[in-house]
Amino acid sequence: MTVQPIRLFGDPVLRTPADPVVDFDKELRQLVDDLTETMRDQSCAGLAAPQIGVGLRVCAFEVEDVLGHLVNPVLDFPDEEEQDGPEGCLSIPGLYFDTKRRRNVVAKGFTAHGDPVQLVGSGLLARCVQHETDHLDGVLFVDRLDREARKEAMKAIRGAEWYDTGLPPVVKVSPHGPLG
């Protein structure tokens, strides 16, 4: 397992819809391991493959002792309930904004071995799964804010120390070969 560098806001990979996984092979299991390892290294609730530069529909999560991953997740909302609260993103480091999400979610997907899996979550777990699934569609949580809040968020992002530093993007040989 290898901790991977996190792609930051502005990296095109974060705006590119990820491709569905077709091959449930060793490389996929390596990707899930890397996601899990990197997520734990960063002490975050979840991580999506595009955040480590891999354009595949895979994410990992660890919320309140629920550790897992989803391949090709599809979300279903069993009711209309919403939640509002602070949300952040490793790709937008240090910035948190109140973000409306659905309170309850049913996520259907596959394990890295290709077995169908269903995750029923609410509260923080539901928020996390929605956040990570958004990443797979090239959507960032600031896109979910209303217009005024989004303006504030963009201002904060442009003012952030890590934003547009003029440094070249980190070039890294991906262990996933053509998957990256």
Ligand SMILES: [Zn+2]
């Ligand atoms: Zn994120």
